[in-house]
């Protein structure tokens with residue numbers, strides 16, 4: 001009896017020191033749960049899985065020719081997906097990105113059977129933002145996928161150029177300049193001939209992914225696929 005009371009007391013104390021609560025609903029997590037409680041995990045609003053998602057086909061029609069295009073979550077104006085993405089980006093929860101990346105990859109693997117990519121390239125954050133935030137939210141998601149899919153995350157090829165003199169100069173002397181792509185590639189040999197999954201956190205107009213696609217397609221022999229963890233569903237029909 002004493003022993004049991006002691007264990008209960010110790011557990012309560014541990015909980016005080018390390019409170020483990022669902023990031024969304026704040027309910028206490030059970031022993032085997034992590035980050036989200038089972039209730040919240042099960043009610044994540046997922047899109048229907050397609051290896052060539054029709055919404056991505058619509059967004060990118062005539063703009064780029066990707067191999068696979070995948071999505072994971074539907075994002076309403078408010079609600080769980082909006083809130084979780086906010087946690088990843090602004091409330092210092094990179095572990096949530098990794099957790100969601102794992103869930104996404106498990107879904108993908110179940111539906112696709114095998115992995116049609118050699119590596120994941122997350123969309124780089126603007127260097128200033130990355131310094132401020134300390135991490136890139138797309139990389140946290142890619143890291144989670146990488147664990148499940150067994151393919152590496154490659155971050156030192158696609159880079160986001162720091163806005164500086166060149167852009168000021170450029171906007172003054174003409175915006176149609178080819179160099180207006182904020183993304184560029186370096187160490188190209190690392191991605192030569194690879195099947196690449198380009199990953200963004202949210203896709204809206206698709207502009208960011210198109211820029212990444214144009215920069216990466218210059219690398220010899222690459223096959224590009226695109227992905228976004230969430231797609232806003234207001235003003236848009238998403239299956």
Ligand SMILES: [Zn+2]
Pocket residue numbers: 022023024025026027036037038039040041
């Ligand atoms: Zn919860």
